[in-house]
Amino acid sequence: MARQETIRFTVSLPASLLEALDRRIVGRGYESRSEFVRDLIRARLVEEAWAGADTEVHGALTIVYDHHRRGLTDKLHRVQHNQFVHILCTQHVHLDHDHCLETIVLRGTPGEIERMALEIGGLKGVSFAELARTAVVED
Ligand code: NI
Structure with missing residues (x-):
């Protein structure tokens, strides 16, 4: 995208709010x-x-699971293949002898991504699931 003009404007704030801003x-x-x-x-x-119904958004779902849990890796695979149009990529890391960490990058409407995150996160043997929500917005 072409570099945009930067515009300055003045904002009036109570001093306490400005101090809170500066601390952050x-x-x-x-x-x-x-x-x-x-x-x-x-x-x-x-x-x-993310509050819209039909907007295209992206998410990165991070999960940790025990790959010894019977049938779990098959289920994880099935869910992802069923929704392959929404899965952009996955990354798999072996944390230790038992545990795997996976990041799954998703694209779709907020509802589609939330559903997939719940479905995957709710599988038995998935001990951690967190969805990072993002979207392409103005720079
Ligand atoms: Ni693994």
């Missing part, structure tokens, strides 16, 4: 108030995309 800027390693505020706005746009 330092705590999270931001270089400037502007960068922090830009990210706040982007995070809100991602939230709004």
Whole structure:
């Protein structure tokens, strides 16, 4: 995307809110108030995309499971093949002798992704499941 013009504008805040903002800027390693505020706005746009019914969004589902659990790897495979149009990629890491960590990158409507995350996370033997929600929004 072509580099866009940056526009400055003034925001009026109560002093206490500005102090709270500045504490977060330092705590999270931001270089400037502007960068922090830009990210706040982007995070809100991602939230709004996820609140829509038909918007295209992306998610990264991280799961940990015990691959010895009878039938679990087959079920995980079946769910993902049934929804292959929504699965962009998976990454598998062997954590130790028993446990596997998988990240599954998903694309679809918020409802489709939430359903798949619940289905996969709810399988017996999956001991951890967390969905990171994102979407392509304005830079
Ligand atoms: Ni493994």
